[in-house]
Amino acid sequence: MNYEAVIGLEIHSELKTNTKIFCGCATSFGAEQNTHVCPVCLGLPGVLPVVNKRVVEFAIKAGLATNCTINNYSKFDRKNYYYPDLPKNFQTSQYDLPIAEHGYVDIEVDGKTKRIRLTRIHMEEDAGKLVHSGTTIKDSATSNVDYNRTGVPLLEIVSEPDMSSAAEARTYMEKVKSILEYIDVSNCRMEQGNLRADLNVSLRPVGTTELGTRTEMKNINSFKALEDAISYEIERQTEVLEDGGHIVQETRTWDPARGITLSMRSKEEAHDYRYMPEPDLPPIVTTPEQIERYRQELPELPDARQARLTGQYGLSAYDAAVITASRQLAEYFDAVIVDGADPKLAANWIMGDLAKNLNAEGKTIEDSPVEAKRLGAMILLISKGTISSKIAKKVFEEMWKSPDDPEKIVKDKGLVQITDTKAIEAIVDAVIAANPKPVADYQGGNKKAIGALVGQVMKQSKGKANPAMVNQLLAARLEQ
Amino acid sequence: MKVSKKDMENVAVLSRLSIPEAEAAQYTSQLDAFLAYVENLKSVPTDSVKPTTYALPVQNVFREDVVKPSLEREAALANAPLREDGYFKVPRILEE
Numbered sequence: 001m002n003y004e005a006v007i008g009l010e011i012h013s014e015l016k017t018n019t020k021i022f023c024g025c026a027t028s029f030g031a032e033q034n035t036h037v038c039p040v041c042l043g044l045p046g047v048l049p050v051v052n053k054r055v056v057e058f059a060i061k062a063g064l065a066t067n068c069t070i071n072n073y074s075k076f077d078r079k080n081y082y083y084p085d086l087p088k089n090f091q092t093s094q095y096d097l098p099i100a101e102h103g104y105v106d107i108e109v110d111g112k113t114k115r116i117r118l119t120r121i122h123m124e125e126d127a128g129k130l131v132h133s134g135t136t137i138k139d140s141a142t143s144n145v146d147y148n149r150t151g152v153p154l155l156e157i158v159s160e161p162d163m164s165s166a167a168e169a170r171t172y173m174e175k176v177k178s179i180l181e182y183i184d185v186s187n188c189r190m191e192q193g194n195l196r197a198d199l200n201v202s203l204r205p206v207g208t209t210e211l212g213t214r215t216e217m218k219n220i221n222s223f224k225a226l227e228d229a230i231s232y233e234i235e236r237q238t239e240v241l242e243d244g245g246h247i248v249q250e251t252r253t254w255d256p257a258r259g260i261t262l263s264m265r266s267k268e269e270a271h272d273y274r275y276m277p278e279p280d281l282p283p284i285v286t287t288p289e290q291i292e293r294y295r296q297e298l299p300e301l302p303d304a305r306q307a308r309l310t311g312q313y314g315l316s317a318y319d320a321a322v323i324t325a326s327r328q329l330a331e332y333f334d335a336v337i338v339d340g341a342d343p344k345l346a347a348n349w350i351m352g353d354l355a356k357n358l359n360a361e362g363k364t365i366e367d368s369p370v371e372a373k374r375l376g377a378m379i380l381l382i383s384k385g386t387i388s389s390k391i392a393k394k395v396f397e398e399m400w401k402s403p404d405d406p407e408k409i410v411k412d413k414g415l416v417q418i419t420d421t422k423a424i425e426a427i428v429d430a431v432i433a434a435n436p437k438p439v440a441d442y443q444g445g446n447k448k449a450i451g452a453l454v455g456q457v458m459k460q461s462k463g464k465a466n467p468a469m470v471n472q473l474l475a476a477r478l479e480q
Numbered sequence: 481m482k483v484s485k486k487d488m489e490n491v492a493v494l495s496r497l498s499i500p501e502a503e504a505a506q507y508t509s510q511l512d513a514f515l516a517y518v519e520n521l522k523s524v525p526t527d528s529v530k531p532t533t534y535a536l537p538v539q540n541v542f543r544e545d546v547v548k549p550s551l552e553r554e555a556a557l558a559n560a561p562l563r564e565d566g567y568f569k570v571p572r573i574l575e576e
Contacts, residue, residue, distance in 0.1 A: 017545050024548025033566045037556045038548075053542035075533060082496060084570040131567065137574050144567030147556075264574070272494055282538040 003203040003241065005234045006211055007169050008161035010198040011176055012154050013186045014126060015058045020151035021125050022049030022092065022281075027153075029192050033146035041125075041151035043088030049280055051076075055153040056099070056284055058185035059123045060294050062155055063100025065183050065301055066118055066176070070291050074099045076123075076278040084145050085127035093156075095275040098122035099284070105179065106303065107171045108321065116172050117160040126152040149193075155186075161200070161211065166230040170223050173197060174325065178302050182327045196221040201233045203241060212237075213247040217254050217261060229254040233261055305330055313343035322351055328365045335372030341379035349375060353396050370399045378406035390463045391415050418465045421473070424457070427465065428473050431456045442478050450474060483512040 020027055023040035040047045063070050077095035103118035128147040134140035157176060163169045177195055180186040188195045202214035215233060220226045232254075237247055252261040300308070302324045309320035324330045329350070336346045354375065358368060378395055381387045387395060387410055398409045410416055418424055431453055432439055441449035450471070457470045488508040492499045499507055550556075553566055562569035 019545050019547050024543070024546065025550045026547045032553070034553050034556050034568070036550050037553075038550050042551075042556060050541060050543040052545050054545040056542070080494075084568075084573060130573070141572055142562075142564075143570050143573055144564055145570060146567055272490075274494065277533045279534070282534060282536070282541045285539045 001242070002206045003234075003238055004206045005164050005230070006161045006202045006204060006214075007163040007165075007230060008200050009157075009159045009163070009169060009173060011157040011159075011173060012126075012196050012198070013062075013157065013176075013180055013188065014194045015055055015153040015155060015185055016187050017052055017054045017058070017153055019052055021052050021055050021123065021153035022151055025148075025151065031148055033144075034148065036148040037150070041087075042147060049092070051281060051284070052153065055123055056286075057294065058153075058183075059099045059121060059155055060286065060291060061183050061298060062157070062180065062185055063103065063121050064291070064295050065179050065298055066100075066103040066105055066121065066157070068100035068103030068118060068121060070100050070286060071097055072286050072288075073097060073283055074286070075283040076281045077275045078278050079124075080274045080276075083127070084143065085130055085150070087128070087147060087150060091124060091127065092278055092281070093124035094122035097283075105172065105175050107168065107175050108317075109165070109168050109171050114162075114168065116162045116168075119158040119160055121155055121157050124154050124156055126150065126154045155180075161202075161214075166227040166234075169199065169230055170227050173223065173226060175302070178325050178327070182299055182301055184299075184327075190221050190223075193221055197226060199226065199230065201230055201237070202247070203234065203237045213249050215247065215249065215261075216251045218251060220254060225254055225256055228256070228259060229261060232259065236261065299327075302330075309333075309343075313337070315343060315347050319347045319351065323347060326365070332365050332368070332372045336376040336379070339373070339376050339380065341376040342383055345379045345382065346376070349379060349396070353393060357400055369401075370396065374399055374406060381406055381410065385417060385419060385466065386410065387415060387417050388463065388465075388467055390458070390467070391417060394463075415464065418461055419469060421469070424461070424465050424469055424473055425477075427457050427460050428470070428477055431460065432474075432477060439478065450478070453478075483508055483515060487511070 014027075017027060019025060020036075020041055023038050025036045025038050025041055027036070040049050060070055074094065074097050076092050078090040079093045079095070080090045082089055098120045100121040101119070103121070104115050105118070106113055106115050108114075126149050128145050128150040130137070131144040131146065132140035133142045133144070137143070159172065163172055177188045180195075181188050186194055190196070197220045198216060198218045199220060200214045200216045202212040204210060204212045215237070217229050217233065220229055233252070240247055248263075251264050253264045254261050305324045306317075306320045309315045309323060310317055315323070322329075323333050333343075333346060333350060336350065337343050354368065354370065357363075357370075358365065363369075375396075378387075378392060378399065381395075382389055382392050391410075394413070394415060395406050395409050398404070398413065399406060402409070404412070435453060435456060438449040438452045442453070453474055454467070454470055457465055457474065458467065461470075485504055485508050488504065488511050489499070491511065492507075557563050557566070557568065560568045
């Protein structure tokens with residue numbers, strides 16, 4: 001039997017506020033353990049939590065950017081469970097009246113657009129960090145707890161089970177990440193745990209609509225782990241079903257080292273969260289005017305930006321998608337072309353040499369040694385014919401190493417393109433005289449033989465001859 | 481009696497309470513009596529009453545996103561039953 005996978009994601013994103021969601025403790029990453037804690041986030045008796053205004057603003061903006069309805073009346077609830085990373089024995093979250101509901105994001109996989117529906121977005125507090133004495137939680141006799149992260153504001157973005165492959169799930173998560181970065185509410189640094197996903201996977205026979213039994217994998221914190229865990233789980237469940245077995249509904253843990261998921265048995269077998277309204281936090285009531293004001297403050301979002309890049313500048317859908325995937329990259333692109341550089345050339349350079357150099361040195365676009373302005377100036381030199389694309393590669397490498405303007409580099413290194421007909425003709429003549437075989441081939445009808453001669457001319461001119469002129473002059477001489 | 485011994489045990493597990501076998505019957509009947517009392521509320525007609533979550537007419541209580549000093553770590557750890565290197569130390573979390 002052929003099965004299809006049904007995949008849903010709960011994405012947790014830490015918000016980039018200065019302080020925690022219910023107290024004034026700092027949220028900055030990397031502080032000494034248990035130094036960003038206070039009576040409120042430690043859950044000491046008698047404290048009164050107060051909601052951080054900015055968390056509500058960020059949550060509403062995230063809701064608007066993902067086409068959600070914002071609930072005018074929203075409240076917090078207590079989700080009760082016992083786990084040592086949670087000092088209060090409940091997590092303050094939202095249950096029946098989340099801040100935003102019924103949204104969607106569109107993703108594109110293999111050239112096809114698919115709409116992934118969002119069930120809801122709610123605000124909650126993050127839990128603390130556990131450091132286990134053994135290598136894993138299972139073989140640890142004790143664990144140490146750092147509560148610095150407890151109370152850091154989180155958005156939980158819950159999708160409908162609308163994805164059917166690892167690639168779709170990855171693309172969806174990338175899209176959500178990019179939206180959160182655009183609206184500037186989260187740093188989305190996955191290596192710091194700013195963005196992580198719980199995913200659920202089930203299988204059903206192709207063509208049927210009833211959902212199969214699902215398994216859940218928690219705290220997936222890289223795109224690779226997300227894809228690998230889903231692929232493995234699809235394979236595992238297929239095998240179980242084909243052998244006539246049935247899937248057990250359970251939480252499994254992804255072991256990246258072994259590339260498998262493992263069943264997790266916790267002491268808390270019965271998941272009964274006994275949600276109850278949080279009496280210490282009054283409800284959040286938002287007016288349509290406030291919501292409209294937040295909507296006005298939203299920047300151009302990835303989809304709109306992508307449409308602008310393809311529509312206005314003629315970039316391919318693929319190029320536009322790559323460039324708009326991150327706000328920083330999209331802004332870099334805009335800064336490259338602002339002084340008139342050709343947009344398609346700009347896209348090629350950004351996705352080609354620039355991306356290659358950044359990757360090689362593990363740098364992000366923000367710390368690129370070649371600023372957008374200089375890259376734009378260099379592209380203008382290509383368009384004006386001052387340098388060839390080939391020479392531009394040399395200029396680019398120089399710019400990578402020095403802060404000089406491309407014009408200065410071209411002048412200092414003598415890289416100006418040779419566009420003087422006489423000078424190129426002289427080289428053309430010398431090359432024709434020295435290479436009788438390709439000349440004879442060309443004249444005998446093998447027009448491709450000109451390539452070897454062009455190569456020779458370019459080589460002798462040290463790459464500086466204008467390639468179009470070389471082609472033209474060579475052909476003219478050979479036809480004589 | 482509506483509450484079974486099993487219900488009582490389940491609630492005890494969820495609340496991390498250890499109920500001695502000798503007292504099980506007593507707690508079960510107390511829980512049952514409590515729920516029966518709450519059941520009285522069902523006789524009040526509420527068709528025209530909106531669900532109420534909060535007793536006070538208060539909404540939108542916010543604070544600005546400004547950092548305030550945290551506790552000294554020593555103070556934070558002062559009541560911890562176990563500690564190690566500035567961490568709260570806890571016993572085994574998952575069963576072997």
